[in-house]
Amino acid sequence: MTKERINMPQLGESVTEGTISNWLVKTGDHVEKYDPIAEVMTDKVNAEVPSSFTGEISEIIAGEGETIEVGELMCFIETKEKKNALNDEKPDNEKEDSSTQTKDNTSMKKRYSPVVMRMAQENNVDLNEVVGTGNSGRITKKDLESYLNNPNKEKTIEKEEVSSEDEEIEFHPPIIRRKPIVANPGDREIPVTGLRKTIAQNMVRSKTEIPHAWMMIEVDVTNLVRYRNAEKNSFKENEGYNLSYFAFFLNAVAKSLKQFPQLNSCWAGDKIIHRSDINLSIAVAHHHELYVPVIKNVDEKSIKGIAKEIHQLSQKARTNSLKPEDMEGGTFTVNNTGSFGSVESMGVINYPQSAILQVESIVKRPVIIDDMFAARDMVNLCLSLDHRVLDGVICGAFMSHVKGILENISSETTPIY
Amino acid sequence: MPVMSYIQAVTKAIDEEMDRDQKVFILGEDVGVRGGVFRATDGLYQKYGESRVIDTPLAESAIAGVGIGAAMYGMRPIAEMQFADFILPAVNQIISEAAKLRYRSNNDWECPITIRAPYGGGVHGALYHSQSIEAIFANQPGLKVVMPSTPYDVKGLLKAAIRDDDPVLFLEHKRAYRLIKGEVPDEDYTLPIGKADIKREGTDVTVITYGLCVHFALQAAEKLAEENISIEVLDLRTVYPLDQEAIIKAASKTGKVLLITEDNKEGSIIGEVAAIISENCLFDLDAPIKRLAGPDVPSMPYAPTLEKEFMLNADKVEQSIRELAEF
Numbered sequence: 159m160t161k162e163r164i165n166m167p168q169l170g171e172s173v174t175e176g177t178i179s180n181w182l183v184k185t186g187d188h189v190e191k192y193d194p195i196a197e198v199m200t201d202k203v204n205a206e207v208p209s210s211f212t213g214e215i216s217e218i219i220a221g222e223g224e225t226i227e228v229g230e231l232m233c234f235i236e237t238k239e240k241k242n243a244l245n246d247e248k249p250d251n252e253k254e255d256s257s258t259q260t261k262d263n264t265s266m267k268k269r270y271s272p273v274v275m276r277m278a279q280e281n282n283v284d285l286n287e288v289v290g291t292g293n294s295g296r297i298t299k300k301d302l303e304s305y306l307n308n309p310n311k312e313k314t315i316e317k318e319e320v321s322s323e324d325e326e327i328e329f330h331p332p333i334i335r336r337k338p339i340v341a342n343p344g345d346r347e348i349p350v351t352g353l354r355k356t357i358a359q360n361m362v363r364s365k366t367e368i369p370h371a372w373m374m375i376e377v378d379v380t381n382l383v384r385y386r387n388a389e390k391n392s393f394k395e396n397e398g399y400n401l402s403y404f405a406f407f408l409n410a411v412a413k414s415l416k417q418f419p420q421l422n423s424c425w426a427g428d429k430i431i432h433r434s435d436i437n438l439s440i441a442v443a444h445h446h447e448l449y450v451p452v453i454k455n456v457d458e459k460s461i462k463g464i465a466k467e468i469h470q471l472s473q474k475a476r477t478n479s480l481k482p483e484d485m486e487g488g489t490f491t492v493n494n495t496g497s498f499g500s501v502e503s504m505g506v507i508n509y510p511q512s513a514i515l516q517v518e519s520i521v522k523r524p525v526i527i528d529d530m531f532a533a534r535d536m537v538n539l540c541l542s543l544d545h546r547v548l549d550g551v552i553c554g555a556f557m558s559h560v561k562g563i564l565e566n567i568s569s570e571t572t573p574i575y
Numbered sequence: 576m577p578v579m580s581y582i583q584a585v586t587k588a589i590d591e592e593m594d595r596d597q598k599v600f601i602l603g604e605d606v607g608v609r610g611g612v613f614r615a616t617d618g619l620y621q622k623y624g625e626s627r628v629i630d631t632p633l634a635e636s637a638i639a640g641v642g643i644g645a646a647m648y649g650m651r652p653i654a655e656m657q658f659a660d661f662i663l664p665a666v667n668q669i670i671s672e673a674a675k676l677r678y679r680s681n682n683d684w685e686c687p688i689t690i691r692a693p694y695g696g697g698v699h700g701a702l703y704h705s706q707s708i709e710a711i712f713a714n715q716p717g718l719k720v721v722m723p724s725t726p727y728d729v730k731g732l733l734k735a736a737i738r739d740d741d742p743v744l745f746l747e748h749k750r751a752y753r754l755i756k757g758e759v760p761d762e763d764y765t766l767p768i769g770k771a772d773i774k775r776e777g778t779d780v781t782v783i784t785y786g787l788c789v790h791f792a793l794q795a796a797e798k799l800a801e802e803n804i805s806i807e808v809l810d811l812r813t814v815y816p817l818d819q820e821a822i823i824k825a826a827s828k829t830g831k832v833l834l835i836t837e838d839n840k841e842g843s844i845i846g847e848v849a850a851i852i853s854e855n856c857l858f859d860l861d862a863p864i865k866r867l868a869g870p871d872v873p874s875m876p877y878a879p880t881l882e883k884e885f886m887l888n889a890d891k892v893e894q895s896i897r898e899l900a901e902f
Binding site: 270271273274275292293296298299300333 | 685778779790829830831857859860862901902
């Protein structure tokens with residue numbers, strides 16, 4: 159029997175840590191290789207961690223609710239597999255050493271001494287740009303002095319360029335000093351972790367970085383309602399899932415984005431990138447969590463195809479089984495705010511996309527047509543746009559296009575299959 | 576400029592002062608005919624006679640007490656404690672009488688006594704001949720505690736102590752007596768008591784210490800200079816009252832401070848130095864203030880291996896500096 163480590167796996171390319179939400183095994187349990195041993199929540203997905211060995215769990219190191227870095231020890235397993243027996247003890251120790259060292263590295267790099275903080279403040283230095291030569295990469299007073307005496311301009315500019323291109327760079331929202339918010343007796347405190355933390359960060363980033371502009375149009379979807387009502391029962395019978403309005407809206411948006419690629423784009427600092435694929439992010443809420451999975455190449459899919467993917471993705475969200483690849487690659491977001499009764503809302507753009515469309519509730523309203531009142535099914539579509547990338551005229555044209563498609567939906571223009 | 580040993584500088588300073596001022600006289604155990612156990616007063620009995628170089632009984636309290644009395648009547652006594660370890664019977668005289676006389680008499684009386692005592696270890700002297708006792712006297716306003724490191728400082732500071740109108744405890748490191756040599760000018764000069772001295776300029780780490788440890792620091796600094804680690808060495812020279820201005824300046828210069836004493840670590844002089852730095856230099860510090868000191872054990876051991884372990888040396892100092900430099 160040899161003792162092997164099971165470490166936190168890399169669950170997605172930019173994932174650096176995971177929170178163990180649930181251990182599925184306990185000490186002494188026998189597990190087969192690839193059996194799930196724990197549920198882990200990252201800022202992108204929830205996933206199960208499989209066992210890398212067949213054997214008996216001998217010691218659980220990381221507790222439930224604990225957030226540990228990728229590659230850090232989760233538990234030990236006693237295994238009969240002999241493959242790794244040779245490089246068992248020593249490389250393990252070395253590995254442990256080096257991992258603690260890298261941990262030290264990261265921890266000392268941003269641990270500033272009083273004099274370094276003072277000098278950085280007095281000279282307006284961004285300490286991220288100073289190279290630390292102290293223990294574990296700590297920035298010493300001398301490092302800062304030599305930086306101030308000889309600021310390597312080239313290097314700085316180079317770095318800045320890299321950072322503007324690198325979308326993954328960590329975003330630090332401006333901190334506004336305020337009194338700490340204290341919980342009163344009886345209040346419940348919920349630590350901000352995982353998904354909530356990511357949502358918060360993305361929202362702040364989007365709202366601080368992107369200059370949002372907003373517009374709304376109203377669309378008469380009486381035809382759509384009629385068409386969908388006529389088809390929904392047989393569809394459900396044949397396919398086993400609902401024919402939602404949302405599928406029609408996604409279809410209309412995808413068609414319009416094909417016409418107006420300016421909205422299917424993102425701001426990249428010194429350039430604007432028009433995406434060739436039309437991948438629509440859709441917001442799916444489950445309990446207190448908000449997931450934004452992506453339906454790829456919507457312009458190539460039938461109404462049925464779209465409805466099917468909506469159904470699958472919301473199923474996955476409900477069962478916490480969304481994969482990183484389900485969430486990646488979105489180019490434009492459509493948010494089904496009508497599903498919870500909203501009639502008007504201002505969406506926050508899904509960074510780094512350049513626009514988000516909110517589909518509000520379909521409501522029956524009196525409308526004047528040919529100087530006569532008529533009862534029509536009306537819906538508001540609200541668009542938030544990145545005003546760096548887009549202007550009112552182009553967005554108005556886009557919205558009119560969407561409106562045109564939706565108002566003319568029928569079995570001829572928009573077949574379900 | 577003549578080169579002389581630490582103890583020769585002591586003798587020279589006393590000799591010059593006795594020659595200059597008739598009121599200066601010596602009292603202590605074996606200071607006369609014998610010339611002192613370390614030969615600090617060698618030749619002075621022959622030169623100035625038994626009325627100015629007085630052998631006393633083995634009674635430290637009396638040596639201090641008689642000296643204080645004489646000082647109150649206008650004399651300039653130099654009282655010698657044979658070993659600093661033996662000063663304890665005289666503590667009452669020194670602290671309660673000498674240190675407080677000017678205050679107690681509302682300035683009517685003064686007590687210009689100099690009490691010399693050899694302290695420190697590394698001489699295979701064990702318990703009764705190795706102690707560092709400066710901390711006992713280092714919170715007594717009215718008393719000054721001087722601890723020079725070089726022959727030059729010895730002469731200038733001992734002469735200043737003798738001329739000082741208030742009591743001065745002058746502590747000489749007994750291992751330095753013959754180990755440390757240096758240039759000492761023939762002419763008459765004094766050095767200000769209460770002023771620290773920069774013994775070496777540097778930019779990476781500041782070492783603040785006093786007495787024999789100054790030399791360990793200088794040796795370590797010399798060695799580290801080869802690796803481009805630049806050390807500032809501040810010699811306190813007077814450990815009470817401390818030269819706060821110099822301490823603050825030296826600590827702020829590099830932001831990394833190593834404090835060294837041969838005394839037991841807890842409650843030693845350097846703890847006070849650390850307090851001054853942390854009170855004044857927070858925003859100039861680049862590393863925690865580091866102390867290198869003797870272990871907190873009752874005395875310097877007799878066994879050579881253990882004595883070596885207890886005592887500081889240049890290697891230990893070098894290692895500590897290196898840790899700070901790399902921090």
